[in-house]
Amino acid sequence: MTTPDTIDQIFVITKHWLLGYVPAPLQPIASAILSVLPVMGVFPLLFAITTVLERKGLGRIQNRYGPNRVGPAGFWQPAADGIKSLTKEDVVPRNADQIVHFLAPIVLVIASFIVYAVLPIGRNMVITDLNSGLLYFFAVGSMVELSVFMAGWSSHSKYSLLGAMRATAQMISYEIPLVLAAVVVIMATGSLSTVTIVNAQTGYTMGFPHWFVFTPWGFAGFILFMIAATAESNRSPFDLPEGESEIIAGYYIEYSGFKFALFFLGEYLGMFATSGLAITLFLGGWAAPFSFLTWIPSYFWFFAKLLVIIGVFIWVRGTLPRLRQDQLMGFAWKFMLPMTLLNVFVAAAWHFLPTGIIRWAVCTALLVIPFIVFSMGLKQNKKLQVRTYRFAE
Amino acid sequence: MFGSGVLKGMAETARNFLGSYVDKDRLTTVQYPEEHAPRIEASRNFPFLVYDGPDPMAGLRCVSCFICEKECPPKCIIIEKSTDKKPDAVGKPQAYPVKFNIDVSVCMSCQICVEVCPFDAIKMDVDFEQTATSRFDALLRTKQQLAKSNEYYHQIHPTEAAAVDAELAAARAKAAAPKPAPAVAAAKPATPAPTSAAMASPVATAPPTAAPPAPPTALSSRPEAACRSGETRSATTEASPTPDAPAPPAKETASE
Amino acid sequence: MSIVFFILAALTITGTAAAMALRNAVHCILALTLGFVGLAALYLQLGAQFVGFTQIMVYIGAVAILAVFAIMMTRSAGPHPQPAFSRTWRTGTLIAVIVFAVLAYAISHTTLAPATLPQPEVTVNQIGDTLMHQYALPLEILGLLLTAALIGAVIVAMPAKQEAPQ
Numbered sequence: 001m002t003t004p005d006t007i008d009q010i011f012v013i014t015k016h017w018l019l020g021y022v023p024a025p026l027q028p029i030a031s032a033i034l035s036v037l038p039v040m041g042v043f044p045l046l047f048a049i050t051t052v053l054e055r056k057g058l059g060r061i062q063n064r065y066g067p068n069r070v071g072p073a074g075f076w077q078p079a080a081d082g083i084k085s086l087t088k089e090d091v092v093p094r095n096a097d098q099i100v101h102f103l104a105p106i107v108l109v110i111a112s113f114i115v116y117a118v119l120p121i122g123r124n125m126v127i128t129d130l131n132s133g134l135l136y137f138f139a140v141g142s143m144v145e146l147s148v149f150m151a152g153w154s155s156h157s158k159y160s161l162l163g164a165m166r167a168t169a170q171m172i173s174y175e176i177p178l179v180l181a182a183v184v185v186i187m188a189t190g191s192l193s194t195v196t197i198v199n200a201q202t203g204y205t206m207g208f209p210h211w212f213v214f215t216p217w218g219f220a221g222f223i224l225f226m227i228a229a230t231a232e233s234n235r236s237p238f239d240l241p242e243g244e245s246e247i248i249a250g251y252y253i254e255y256s257g258f259k260f261a262l263f264f265l266g267e268y269l270g271m272f273a274t275s276g277l278a279i280t281l282f283l284g285g286w287a288a289p290f291s292f293l294t295w296i297p298s299y300f301w302f303f304a305k306l307l308v309i310i311g312v313f314i315w316v317r318g319t320l321p322r323l324r325q326d327q328l329m330g331f332a333w334k335f336m337l338p339m340t341l342l343n344v345f346v347a348a349a350w351h352f353l354p355t356g357i358i359r360w361a362v363c364t365a366l367l368v369i370p371f372i373v374f375s376m377g378l379k380q381n382k383k384l385q386v387r388t389y390r391f392a393e
Numbered sequence: 394m395f396g397s398g399v400l401k402g403m404a405e406t407a408r409n410f411l412g413s414y415v416d417k418d419r420l421t422t423v424q425y426p427e428e429h430a431p432r433i434e435a436s437r438n439f440p441f442l443v444y445d446g447p448d449p450m451a452g453l454r455c456v457s458c459f460i461c462e463k464e465c466p467p468k469c470i471i472i473e474k475s476t477d478k479k480p481d482a483v484g485k486p487q488a489y490p491v492k493f494n495i496d497v498s499v500c501m502s503c504q505i506c507v508e509v510c511p512f513d514a515i516k517m518d519v520d521f522e523q524t525a526t527s528r529f530d531a532l533l534r535t536k537q538q539l540a541k542s543n544e545y546y547h548q549i550h551p552t553e554a555a556a557v558d559a560e561l562a563a564a565r566a567k568a569a570a571p572k573p574a575p576a577v578a579a580a581k582p583a584t585p586a587p588t589s590a591a592m593a594s595p596v597a598t599a600p601p602t603a604a605p606p607a608p609p610t611a612l613s614s615r616p617e618a619a620c621r622s623g624e625t626r627s628a629t630t631e632a633s634p635t636p637d638a639p640a641p642p643a644k645e646t647a648s649e
Numbered sequence: 650m651s652i653v654f655f656i657l658a659a660l661t662i663t664g665t666a667a668a669m670a671l672r673n674a675v676h677c678i679l680a681l682t683l684g685f686v687g688l689a690a691l692y693l694q695l696g697a698q699f700v701g702f703t704q705i706m707v708y709i710g711a712v713a714i715l716a717v718f719a720i721m722m723t724r725s726a727g728p729h730p731q732p733a734f735s736r737t738w739r740t741g742t743l744i745a746v747i748v749f750a751v752l753a754y755a756i757s758h759t760t761l762a763p764a765t766l767p768q769p770e771v772t773v774n775q776i777g778d779t780l781m782h783q784y785a786l787p788l789e790i791l792g793l794l795l796t797a798a799l800i801g802a803v804i805v806a807m808p809a810k811q812e813a814p815q
């Protein structure tokens with residue numbers, strides 16, 4: 001084995017070396033533990049780093065410094081926050097449903113953690129390669145909604161219930177475009193396994209990679225997927241469930257101390273997971289962007305891409321104002337859904353058209369023309385209208 | 394085109410982000426403990442006691458007259474009067490405060506104590522870093538902690554301090570003068586105390602000080618300082634017991 | 650039959666039983682969700698990945714959420730005053746026991762299949778192939794049905810048109 005290969009596979013080799021010391025009957029369980037523990041360590045660490053990067057980035061976007069007091073350049077801030085949230089009093093409202101209130105953050109964090117089982121974070125580095133991995137991802141992801149509802153309902157507060165309603169409505173609405181945007185990749189690779197999907201993108205033509213994002217349907221799918229992922233992870237501009245200015249903190253308003261921190265952890269883990277899935281589906285997973293860079297370890301590329309996507313998330317958060325509820329729903333059903341459906345057709349057309357420039361032209365046109373027509377239609381609808389209100393009886 | 398507005402916004406924030414690293418002028422944040430925003434002369438936070446000369450305790454201008462204690466709306470001043478006397482800022486023997494406490498946690502920075510004090514003994518500070526590690530005694534500022542020199546007063550409120558100094562100098566000069574103008578004194582029916590004369594408007598004090606040979610320093614600084622004194626007083630202190638009109642208010646002050 | 654099976658079976662039965670016994674509608678749904686999870690885990694244990702994940706996606710991701718939404722919309726989330734057992738619970742139990750006995754008898758005396766089959770390796774690809782080729786028509790009909798339901802839902806939800814003034 002050559003040196004770059006050894007570095008690339010260092011974690012896999014270490015795992016097998018460690019497994020050699022475990023007696024044979026315990027090997028399956030030891031193998032599972034050895035695969036899971038790093039994931040449970042690395043991603044919360046990434047969460048800590050992201051919080052400080054996000055606050056610094058948002059600060060710079062608003063011409064502020066951001067946190068710069070705790071430790072060098074403020075990078076111990078998450079540690080201080082962690083200590084603070086651990087030592088805070090854990091207040092549970094008297095009228096709250098104690099058990100459900102307690103379970104909600106736990107369900108959220110568990111659901112956010114177990115989706116990582118199918119994310120390939122490097123060559124041969126995936127906890128389990130399910131042949132219906134994507135299905136698993138979306139199935140487990142849908143459990144997050146339930147925990148959000150549990151949190152909002154059990155708190156017995158108007159605001160948390162409103163937040164939970166907004167969150168569940170938003171997650172249901174955006175789950176459809178999310179899955180439909182991912183369907184194009186399933187169509188292209190003919191597999192639901194995340195590992196197969198990444199392997200399909202590892203080739204190079206003239207030094208350029210075969211990532212799906214470099215096809216018309218892949219590009220559109222990537223953009224649509226990222227929009228839906230932003231909404232799914234309740235991030236700005238789709239952060240209505242939290243809307244600080246209207247419903248204070250939404251479904252976790254009644255949580256304090258460590259449980260509140262768990263909600264944050266769950267939210268960021270969900271964001272990393274969907275970003276990781278976007279990387280897997282469209283950005284070639286752990287594949288290097290150019291063929292001459294393949295000597296750099298695969299996991300490095302995965303995390304580099306992940307950081308770039310997180311950066312874009314922060315950038316978007318610092319730019320866009322929050323949507324209104326009807327705009328949010330309208331956007332989901334009137335823009336995202338038609339565009340993702342159209343994208344599915346384009347992906348099919350790509351599959352059946354002969355390779356060459358014509359295929360490119362046809363598919364691009366199929367996507368761009370409806371988009372332009374659509375945006376012109378939107379412009380015309382932008383007249384001021386008399387607002388009508390419907391009141392609850 | 395749909396989404397072009399989003400891209401425009403993203404470009405703007407990106408410019409902000411990068412610009413804040415290149416152009417330090419974009420960052421308006423004052424890094425507080427290390428940097429301070431320039432002090433505004435008119436700012437006020439918490440009262441302090443002014444003293445003259447080198448010894449803080451001996452030089453206190455306060456004569457323990459209890460006016461501020463009575464006037465303080467939240468009643469946060471606690472004064473204990475001395476039994477003996479010592480010369481005050483003007484040179485007259487007066488009582489002095491044995492105890493002079495102000496509770497920081499109660500004071501509402503209203504400046505009323507400053508406005509009612511006839512002796513210019515209490516003034517507003519600009520120091521806002523009033524922290525303590527306990528809720529009780531540490532927040533009760535004593536005479537020792539409150540005493541700050543006249544030089545410090547000049548530093549934080551130069552205009553006001555110059556006016557006050559001019560008035561005090563005038564009063565001192567008047568007290569030192571060997572009663573040279575009985576006509577003027579007779580003109581005033583109520584014969585106000587020297588201090589209240591010092592507090593009276595420049596118009597009232599000008600004739601007596603102008604007539605006798607006064608110390609040259611007081612003379613030289615008098616005219617413009619007196620003018621300014623009149624300005625600041627009328628502009629900043631409405632509730633002052635020192636009005637602008639010459640004779641009748643002088644009577645009022647005396648009767649107060 | 651392994652230990653895992655019994656644990657999962659116990660989980661499923663506890664969940665569904667609690668869904669019937671609990672008096673708070675939200676608790677019922679959460680207990681039912683637990684039952685769904687147990688059932689999905691049972692499918693997965695049998696190697697039926699597709700069915701297991703679809704169970705989670707459809708029943709937890711959609712059915713439970715829908716029920717929860719209905720509860721949030723209406724105000725019936727408070728504890729229910731009715732007791733857990735209705736007056737006819739004896740008859741109900743009797744019927745349940747008889748049905749169970751019949752089914753158990755039938756299953757234990759069946760000669761249709763050998764007791765142990767080799768576990769078939771069903772992949773998602775195969776399921777897709779079968780659905781798209783052999784069962785294309787039923788699939789299309791199902792799609793049509795769902796579309797009709799969707800349109801119906803939209804029509805129900807549409808605001809009533811204002812009556813034109815006469």
Ligand code: SF4
Binds near residue numbers: 467495499503506
């Ligand atoms: S500033 Fe106001 S509240 Fe504070 S001591 Fe003076 S009179 Fe009292």
Ligand code: SF4
Binds near residue numbers: 454462
């Ligand atoms: S009013 Fe002035 S002189 Fe009188 S007690 Fe207060 S500070 Fe002292």
